[in-house]
Amino acid sequence: xxxxxxxxxxxxxxxxxxxxxxxxxxxxxxxxxxxxxxxxxxxxxxxxxxxxxxxxxxxxxxxxxxxxxxxxxxxxxxxxxxxxxxxxxxxxxxxxxxxxxxxxxxxxxxxxxxxxxxxxxxxxxxxxxxxxxxxxxxxxxxxxxxxxxxxxxxxxxxxxxxxxxxxxxxxxxxxxxxxxxxxxxxxxxxxxxxxxxxxxxxxxxxxxxxxxxxxxxxxxxxxxxxxxxxxxxxxxxxxxxxxxxxxxxxxxxxxxxxxxxxxxxxxxxxxxxxxxxxxxxxxxxxxxxxxxxxxxxxxxxxxxxxxxxxxxxxxxxxxxxxxxxxx
Amino acid sequence: xxxxxxxxxxxxxxxxxxxxxxxxxxxxxxxxxxxxxxxxxxxxxxxxxxxxxxxxxxxxxxxxxxxxxxxxxxxxxxxxxxxxxxxxxxxxxxxxxxxxxxxxxxxxxxxxxxxxxxxxxxxxxxxxxxxxxxxxxxxxxxxxxxxxxxxxxxxxxxxxxxxxxxxxxxxxxxxxxxxxxxxxxxxxxxxxxxxxxxxxxxxxxxxxxxxxxxxxxxxxxxxxxxxxxxxxxxxxxxxxxxxxxxxxxxxxxxxxxxxxxxxxxxxxxxxxxxxxxxxxxxxxxxxxxxxxxxxxxxxxxxxxxxxxxxxxxxxxxxxxxxxxxxxxxxxxxxxxxx
Numbered sequence: 001x002x003x004x005x006x007x008x009x010x011x012x013x014x015x016x017x018x019x020x021x022x023x024x025x026x027x028x029x030x031x032x033x034x035x036x037x038x039x040x041x042x043x044x045x046x047x048x049x050x051x052x053x054x055x056x057x058x059x060x061x062x063x064x065x066x067x068x069x070x071x072x073x074x075x076x077x078x079x080x081x082x083x084x085x086x087x088x089x090x091x092x093x094x095x096x097x098x099x100x101x102x103x104x105x106x107x108x109x110x111x112x113x114x115x116x117x118x119x120x121x122x123x124x125x126x127x128x129x130x131x132x133x134x135x136x137x138x139x140x141x142x143x144x145x146x147x148x149x150x151x152x153x154x155x156x157x158x159x160x161x162x163x164x165x166x167x168x169x170x171x172x173x174x175x176x177x178x179x180x181x182x183x184x185x186x187x188x189x190x191x192x193x194x195x196x197x198x199x200x201x202x203x204x205x206x207x208x209x210x211x212x213x214x215x216x217x218x219x220x221x222x223x224x225x226x227x228x229x230x231x232x233x234x235x236x237x238x239x240x241x242x243x244x245x246x247x248x249x250x251x252x253x254x255x256x257x258x259x260x261x262x263x264x265x266x267x268x269x270x271x272x273x274x275x276x277x278x279x280x281x282x283x284x285x286x287x288x289x290x291x292x293x294x295x296x297x298x299x300x301x302x303x304x305x306x307x308x309x310x311x312x313x314x315x316x317x318x319x320x321x322x323x324x325x326x327x
Numbered sequence: 328x329x330x331x332x333x334x335x336x337x338x339x340x341x342x343x344x345x346x347x348x349x350x351x352x353x354x355x356x357x358x359x360x361x362x363x364x365x366x367x368x369x370x371x372x373x374x375x376x377x378x379x380x381x382x383x384x385x386x387x388x389x390x391x392x393x394x395x396x397x398x399x400x401x402x403x404x405x406x407x408x409x410x411x412x413x414x415x416x417x418x419x420x421x422x423x424x425x426x427x428x429x430x431x432x433x434x435x436x437x438x439x440x441x442x443x444x445x446x447x448x449x450x451x452x453x454x455x456x457x458x459x460x461x462x463x464x465x466x467x468x469x470x471x472x473x474x475x476x477x478x479x480x481x482x483x484x485x486x487x488x489x490x491x492x493x494x495x496x497x498x499x500x501x502x503x504x505x506x507x508x509x510x511x512x513x514x515x516x517x518x519x520x521x522x523x524x525x526x527x528x529x530x531x532x533x534x535x536x537x538x539x540x541x542x543x544x545x546x547x548x549x550x551x552x553x554x555x556x557x558x559x560x561x562x563x564x565x566x567x568x569x570x571x572x573x574x575x576x577x578x579x580x581x582x583x584x585x586x587x588x589x590x591x592x593x594x595x596x597x598x599x600x601x602x603x604x605x606x607x608x609x610x611x612x613x614x615x616x617x618x619x620x621x622x623x624x625x626x627x628x629x630x631x632x633x634x635x636x637x638x639x640x641x642x643x644x645x646x647x648x649x650x651x652x653x654x655x656x657x658x659x660x661x662x663x664x665x
Contacts, residue, residue, distance in 0.1 A: 014626050014646075021624055022583075022604040030561060030581050035520040035539040036478060036497045038562075038580065042605075042624055043369050043647060209391075 013053070017046050050215055055087065058222050062178040065228035071247065071285060072227055074175055083179035085308055090182035090189065090218070142205050142213060143268070149199055150217075150267035153192065155278075158262045163188075165318040168258075169311050172304035174289035176250055180225040181218070185315045220268050237281075238274070241266045244283040251286035258290065363610075363653045364423050365621060365628055366393040366407060367645025373407065374628075374644040375423045378612075378653055381630065381640050387423055390414045395437050395608075396650040400444040401464070405652055408435035410453065420654045429467070433458060437481050443488035446470075446506050450479040450493055457493055457502075459509045471509035476500055481565070483524035483533065492533060492548065494521040501535060501546060515551045517544050523565035525575055527590045534590070536563040536577055543577055543586075545593055555593055559586035567609035567618070569633075570657040576618060578606040585609070585620065585631070599636045603627050608650050611657040621648040 021042050029035055157167040166188040173180050184192075200210050223230075224246035232242035241264075249255040249264035256262040263280040266273045273279035287294075292302040305311035363376040366389065373393065375385040390409025397406045398420060405420035415429040415438075434451035440462065441448070447460040447467045457475050460467035476498030483492050490512065491504050499519055503512040519539025526533055532554070535544040543563050545555040562581030569576055569587070574596065577586045585599040585606055605624030611617070611633075618631040622641075628648055630640040 018604055018625050026581060026624075030539070033519055033539055035562065035581075038520075038538065039368075039623070039647065046369075046646070 013046065013049055016049055017042070020049075021045055047212075047215065054215060054219055058178055058219070062222065062226050062228070065230065066177060066226060069229045070227055071229050071243070072175070072288075074227075077175070077177070079173065079175040079306075080177045080179055082306065082308055082311070083173060083177065083183045086182040086184065087179045087222075090184070139209060139212065142200070142203070142209065143216070145203060146196060146200065146205075146213060146217075147266075147268045148272060149196070151265055151272035151276075153195060154265040154267060155262070157188070158256060158259060158265070161259055161322050162319050164259045165315050165322060166191075168290060168304065168318070169315050171250060171256065171288075171290050172293065172311070174287070174293065176225050176227055176247065176288050178222050178226045181221040186312060187315075217268060238270060241268055241270050245270055245279075245281070247285075247288065248280050248282060250288035252289055252291050252294070254280070254282070254286050255288075361653075361655075362421060362423055363619060363628070363651065364396065364405065364418075364420075365644050365648050366396060366650040367647065368392050368394050368649040369646035371409075372645055373418075373423060374648070376628065376642055376644075378655075381642050383642065383644065385423070386645065387425070389416060394649045396652050397438045397440065398652070400440055402654075406438060407650075408432075408438045408449065410434050410436045410451075420652065432467070433472070437479075439482045439484065439491070441484050441488040441491065441506060442486055445488060446491070448482055448491050448504075448506075450482055452478050452480050452496070455479065457491070457504060459491075459504070459506065473504065473509060473511065475502055475504075475511065476514065480522055481524045481536075483526050485526070486530050492524055492526075494524055494535060496520050496522060496538070499539075501533070501548075503548065513551060515546075517546065517553060522563075523577070525566035525568070532590075532593070534566060534575070534577075534588070536565055538562050538564050538580060541579075541582070543588060557588060557593060557595055559588070559595055560584045560598065564606075565608055567611055568657075568659060569611060569618075570615055576609055576611075578609060578620065580605050580607060580623065585618070587636075597636065599631060599638075601638055602631075603629060603638075603641060607648075610651045610653060612653075613655045613657050615657050619651055619653070621651050623647055623649060 025041060025045060026038070029037060029041060157163050166185040169185040170183050173183055205213065220240065224241055224243050226243050228243065230243045232240065236242070237245055245264050249262070255264060263278050264273055265278055270279055292299045293304065295301050303314070305314040361378040363378050365374045365376065367374055371389055371391050371393070372386050373389050374383055375387065376382065377384050389407055390412025392411040393407050393409050395408050399406060402420065404417040404426055407416040407418060409416065413431065413433050415432050415435060417426040417429070418424060419426060432449060434454045435449040436452035437450040439448050440446065444462060447462040449458045451458060455474060455477055456472055457479050458472045459470045461470050475493065476495035478496040479493045480496045481494045484490065489506055491506055493502050493504065495502055499516055499521065500514045501517045501521060502514040504510065505512045517535050518537045520537065521535045521544070522538040523536035524533055533546040533548045535546055537544055541561040541563065542556040542558050544553050545557060546552070547554045559577050560579030560582030562579050564578045564580045567576045573589055573591055575588050575590050577588055579586060583602050583604050583606060585602065586595050587597045589596050603622040603625035605622050607621045607623040609618055609620045616633055618633055620629045620631065622629055626644060626646055626648065627641045628644050628651065629638050631637065632639045
């Protein structure tokens with residue numbers, strides 16, 4: 001039954017991929033003299049379709065949960081609208097995939113030089129041939145490896161002032177919803193995409209698998225930000241980052257305090273928080289956002305921007321003030 | 328008939344398969360000759376198809392992006408080249424079972440043995456390189472790694488084993504490498520996105536599938552001249568000799584047709600139409616009755632009746648099926664890797 005459903009879904013995606021490719025994309029490549037990209041473009045199209053489907057699934061599954069079992073009750077959802085735009089840009093993997101393919105020639109050249117000069121390269125999945133290079137095992141190895149890097153990347157986003165100002169775009173959402181995950185400064189998104197693409201190439205992740213890793217990561221992170229009372233239970237929440245675990249990270253004064261304090265930095269797996277003693281399992285509901293957004297006396301009603309452009313520009317202005325403080 | 332593959336539960340451990348393998352052990356190659364091996368390049372696996380029933384009987388893991396395969400000169404092993412994993416897998420050509428692995432072969436996209444079996448050559452498409460290995464009948468040792476133009480994709484050899492030819496897809500060139508000295512002898516422009524290569528008998532001409540055009544270029548390689556272009560279909564890609572002393576098939580990946588070329592008159596005699604998208608690599612049955620073909624953009628393999636030139640069956644396989652092989656195939660005319 002499940003097999004049949006998955007097969008049907010796979011068939012549907014494959015049919016759509018073939019239809020779009022044969023009738024629209026391939027004739028264009030041929031006309032433009034770009035047939036060298038024939039196979040790569042066909043393969044990439046699959047993941048674009050998966051990205052669109054992901055947004056549809058997110059909306060269909062998570063939006064009703066937000067309506068029926070909200071973690072926070074809101075007057076309206078106006079503040080979440082801008083996050084939908086962020087999501088469309090990010091979920092299609094535009095940045096990640098672009099960086100992966102932009103960096104690929106450089107890494108290929110490096111790999112070639114390493115072989116010519118007999119320098120061994122690193123391929124995590126080749127550690128135990130026959131076991132670690134199986135599709136599922138290698139996928140899990142890379143997922144854990146990248147998640148470990150993700151944990152430290154996230155800690156640094158909170159640790160360094162300039163970086164924090166970029167990451168503050170994400171934390172400035174006070175109505176955290178299924179759309180919030182991708183609300184990030186474009187520079188932060190690009191740094192992150194370049195960092196993870198470079199790391200993935202270095203440890204031997206293949207292009208197709210990389211897009212799946214990005215897709216799975218994106219989907220799980222959307223679940224983490226949902227404004228719904230979804231409980232994972234004591235065991236599962238120690239395996240995967242749950243919405244309440246991540247909501248704690250967004251809680252003003254409890255989950256983070258700008259660059260001074262923070263907990264629950266885990267991206268997909270809470271293991272690193274447990275290992276490095278930064279985990280908090282307290283699931284009490286607290287307001288989310290950044291302290292200086294609050295009205296006085298707790299904060300100073302700081303405006304982080306409403307629209308996409310405003311939020312992007314405000315972050316650059318904050319960085320400027322941090323780098324060149326008025327005397 | 329379309330055969331479906333289970334996504335979660337591979338049929339490899341099914342009772343039926345176990346019984347068949349048990350029987351294979353007793354009956355030997357009489358049974359095992361029936362397996363068709365297809366490389367699902369975007370899924371890091373190969374699909375095994377029963378040649379008689381056209382049913383998928385198993386899927387087995389490979390390395391990342393297996394594109395092409397090649398039988399060893401002793402016919403004891405089929406080499407699967409895992410281009411992104413930088414490895415070769417030696418498998419039983421009759422059952423698909425793993426015999427051994429060889430690591431540290433950089434980006435083996437396309438591969439081939441020289442006709443004198445002294446050299447093993449790989450085209451590293453991603454790394455813009457052709458690597459020459461010495462072959463001792465069992466192992467390959469690097470003789471030289473040769474940086475060359477952009478995206479070397481397909482190979483063919485001169486019958487005397489002295490020269491390997493390679494198409495440079497993004498450079499739009501054909502190159503010749505002298506195997507004795509492992510140096511590039513020459514490069515010549517041929518057109519947009521050259522891919523498959525096939526040497527006509529007597530080493531007279533090299534046929535080049537022009538994937539960015541709608542023709543097969545006929546190259547007089549001794550004079551380094553394109554002497555003719557045979558219009559076939561858009562996206563001309565790869566070749567398979569038809570073992571009839573006169574014809575070779577050429578797949579057209581944009582037109583979705585296969586053209587039959589008379590290699591003596593250097594003309595197209597017919598097109599096989601009504602195919603699925605992206606016909607790529609082909610293999611011919613020993614009785615020359617059926618041409619099997621991978622449909623790169625449709626996740627299927629097709630079977631074409633060569634009496635009626637019609638597609639008589641399609642079989643569902645994995646993503647981006649590319650290389651295809653079965654052991655009871657018609658002889659490959661010319662040293663043409665596929």
